[in-house]
Amino acid sequence: MISRRGVLIAAGLTVLPSRAVAAPSIVKPLPASDFIVRGTNAETRWEALRDVGSLVPVSKFFVRNHTSTPVLDAASWRLEIFGSGVTRPLSLSLRDLRALPSCSVEAVIECAGNGRSFFTSQQGQSVAGTPWTLGAVGNARWRGVPLGVLLRLAGLRRSAVDVLPVGLDPEYVTGGVNLGRVRRPLPVSKALDDVLVAYEMNGADLPVDHGYPARLVVPGWAGIASIKWLGSLEVSTTPLHSPWDTDFYRLLGPSYPADGTLVTSQVTKSAVELGWGATLPAGRRLLTGRAWGPAGVRWVSVSTDGRTWRRATPVSRDGWTRWRIPWLATPGEHVLRVRADDQPEVAPYNTQGYLFGAVVRHPVTVVRS
Secondary structure, three states: OOOHHHHHHHHOOOOOHHHOEOOOOOOOOOOOOOEEEEOOEEEEOHHHHOOOOOOOOHHHOOEOOOOOOOEOOOOOOEEEEEOOOEOOOEEEEHHHHHOOOOEEEEEEEEOOOOOOHHHHHOOOOOOOOOOOOOOOEEEEEEEEEEHHHHHHHOOEOOOOOEEEEEEOOOOOEEOOEEOOOOEOOEEHHHHOOOOEEEEEEOOEEOOHHHOOOOEEEOOOEOHHHOOOOEEEEEEEOOOOOOHHHHOOOEEOOOOOOOOOEEOOEOOOEEEEOOOOOEEEEOEEEEEEEEEEOOOOOOOEEEEOOOOOOEEOEEEEEOOOEEEEEEEEEOOEEEEEEEEEOOOOOOOOOOOOOOOOOOOOEEEEEEEOO
16 A cells, blocks of 8 residues: 555655755756756756767766755655556565666657757747756666556556656745646656666666656656656556646647647757857867757758758767768858758747757857967
């Protein structure tokens, strides 16, 4: 049976389970060479990834926090699985979780608002939210238990439709309203497909800023689906909702229905591994970067002159595609553009600036060496 503590977690009440203690918004160091700090968040600088392989190390991995990073006691942490959609509620310790069949997956995690600032800077449109450029994304190798394994252990009913994961970070208060803990429902069909309850990142225990002791990893979907610091999973035979699918993470604007369209899967993006407005010496150089999308990337093209496109050479095709292309850089002001597959020149507008997927115009200055 589900414990009283599990009921409190599911209700989103002000309880700090697993002996959580106060912590700064982000625990790990945030050197200016690697990150742009944006309130409770930290965006990875693309120039910091130039000599990094496919997997982004924890020290450079972006952080998206709605409130602050909780420091949880793994010895007392439990994952509660309950609801009308299961016949055998479970209460699992971290040791229990690690004893179950596991797998690993290389997957990109990306904030739904990644690229948001370009709605304004490139398209002249006003949007709300954290003004990310393109660094609210990272690729890692995650190990854990497939969510489908856990749901079947709990006796998943054929009539189950939704799973509501709830995080253990502090409650989110906005506009004077306490919205409770971060939580967002997943359809059972997605939960049974490729979702992981992960306890390792890049071969080590999850770091505290990235969900320790366990988190969801939902490949291909916006990062809000990959709930960190997972505390409970409610499985229901009726649809479940939270502010994170009714008020936030919806596409709103003149091209969408009045109540908006739910943000689920991400869109294809691409970036060059240079600082914004970088100054470079003239001469031959190798441009490098990465491209990613929910279904992978087939090809990448680069424009350095504003007119012509050249096909880049893929270096690796794992969670994302790393690419390179030679460039004879001549003195002057240049705008670099990278296109993965059929990225558009203009992204469909929405008031919250989600899912910017247009080609980004990256300025650089080349000087005589």
